[in-house]
């Protein structure tokens with residue numbers, strides 16, 4: 370039969386081995402360091418400790434697996450969200466380009482007989498300008514080489530004097546100003 374002192378030493382070593390004395394105490398049913406005759410034997414204590422350690426290991430492993438799964442799920446969700454956002458940006462940009470293109474091609478052409486065109490002596494074909502009526506006109510002048518022309522190489526383009534409308538590259542008006 371073991372003495373109380375021997376029992377105490379065995380439990381102390383066991384708790385030190387576990388390194389989790391505070392957690393293991395309730396598991397093992399220990400209430401203090403002092404021993405008594407009803408205390409379990411060292412062998413049964415060791416078995417209980419092994420079981421508790423294995424149970425804690427299993428719990429830790431499953432918690433880590435769950436955490437890893439949750440991280441994977443979050444990562445996938447983030448990737449899907451980013452891809453969806455990129456799609457929206459691309460579609461929006463394409464839509465904006467289409468609208469801009471449609472708006473440009475849908476811009477009305479200046480009516481030569483309209484009040485504004487008449488007031489500026491505008492004609493779609495500069496070569497038909499009556500030089501006696503428009504002494505400022507000189508051969509070679511036309512919208513496409515005017516400083517106010519906004520049409521680039523297009524046949525029709527914008528001019529700030531006819532906002533929201535298009536003048537012809539070959540056109541001319543009295544506000545002509547040679548492009549620098």
Ligand code: SF4
Pocket residue numbers: 491511512513515516517518519528529530536540541542543544545546
């Ligand atoms: S200001 Fe220049 S671009 Fe505009 S209508 Fe007159 S000639 Fe053409």
